[in-house]
Amino acid sequence: MKRREFIGLVGGAAALPILQPFAAQAQQSTKQHRIAYLALLSGENTTYAKPLLQRLQELGYREGQNMVWDYRSAEGRTELLAQLASELVRAGPDVLIGGWGTLAPKAAIAATRSIPIVFTSVGDPVGAGLVKSLREPGGNATGMSALAADIAAKKLQLLNDLVPGRKLVAVLGNPDTPYTALALKQIKTAATIMEMPFTVFDARTVDEVPRAIDRAIDAGAASMLVFEDPVLLGALQQIIDRVAKARLPAIFGPRECAAAGGLIAYGPDQKRAYRIAADYVDKILRGASPASLPVQQPTKFELIINLNTARELGLSISPTLLASADEVIE
Template sequence: MNKKIFISLLLVLAALIGYLLYLWLSDKVGAGQEISWGAENRRKIVLVSPGGIYAPITDNFKAGLAQRGWQENGNAVFLDLTYAGRGESWSNTLAGLAAQKPDLIFAVTAPAVLAVQDLLPELPVIFAAVGDPVAAGLIKDYSHSSARAAGCADWTDNLAAKRLEIAHEAFPSLRRVVVIWDAADKNSRVVASRLSGVAAALDLEFFSVPAAGQTEYLLAAAGLSAADYDLVFLLPDELTILHWPQLAQKAQEAGLPVIGYVSGQAEKYASLTYGAAAADLGRQCAPLAEKILLGEPISESPSTIPEKLYLTINLLAVKSANLTVSPAVRLRADKIFE
């Protein structure tokens, strides 16, 4: 046989063997992934979050579980899902998720929790960053969770009045407060109504602007003007959770301070926030999740409230609105961004 032909045949044979080896390894890796996700000694945990300022919640939740021995890709497997609102893609995602039979879902914010429960009612859910889980129908009370959910409230709804009082103390010259909120959120309607009474007691003008959908919300944000308002107040409904950066940026462009409900908002556009820290909520939820993973019925797991509340001030945002923070409020601040 010609030497060149022989060498060519060897090269072809080597390439064929390499290709077959590649297919065999690919099949093994794929099978291994399926086995690891469904193995008896691994727990499947789905993380559902809007991301952004809420990312520290899921990060610290995973860290808290790791400290308790639940190691990622060891005895636990995590699947991260970003909640960007309900829709066909969200329904399809959860429909596919149901077939995987996860052991636990960790959902961040009330809209994400409710969206999960509507489509996957049979799965246990640990929630975080829910303003009022009792009003939202997630639990009966804090000592008696439901058969479907338990978790860590952040008290944003209950603290709304306190945030407005602090904002008034911090910026006493500001009189006109505007809240743009999701008209589909019944709880925001209640909180906005409650804030109207608080504003009246503080001798403030209160403007409640319900928005029916994303387009109306962003149009209302684009229409913010210092000629009409003095201060923008945020409520944690679905439209605000998903679009608050656009709203806050428009407010900043109009020279209006923004009052937020979670400390992470003060790292960007908000002038002042009062509420729980995202990282704390994540760590606080880890022990609850561990109980469920070890077989305790979720109905026997009490829900919790924030262990600490933080007053955070962003002096750059305050300065951009041509304001100063009253000395009394500044002295009480837990964290100041300069």
């Protein structure tokens, strides 16, 4: 045997024990993780969930390689959530993500108490019965809360800046949504401290929205605060068009509302929340238990001002308020 051949043979033999762990690692990295996502609203996979998917990719998850992405949407029809949740559970996901709001995660938890669930933007996880406490969820679900203690006061202050004089604020909400009760409690506390009058106008269905806004106008409301709710988001364009026609300044929560033509949006940084939700998915896939992952509360908020809408309403936005905005739409 030639010396070069002998060296090559010995070198190859010596390399085998080293190569085997790398081969095992490569096989492990290509394991298929099934991640399910239950959405209430239409298009969540390209809007709210987009930062989550981007973060999962940064963490090394690739659809078609080591991740199966199982997405189902109720397209705004709450009555479909239970059926879709059951379909996702039957497919046996490693993690089930409850999309925007409270109703999708509630449907997910009703469908399974064993599969880990990560919710993305629940207003009151404890009050809705999703977790035992924020610090120690205790069950198979954890995730992101979407409500902070001082957000109501900030929204009322923004409306007072736009329409000075502490004039009547109309609050548009759906009393059947778990989020509404907690948000309304905070509004009452903040309004009392700020001495701002307000009246609540209920809308349980999309058809009730125009009548609720008309009642607010008839009551002499000078501005409107719109709660984050699936029904109201489903009627978003109706709300925007109707308050514009009445020249009624309105403040919303999600950024998408200002992008659609709403005057102001103020709320948690949804992009950041969904990225943190992706981190939780990764932790769970690596062995963490949802019961031990505390529910995260928002710490960063976004102020979006639609200057085009302000001009159409004949409103003058102060330079100070514009300077404080995270984004100005022109």
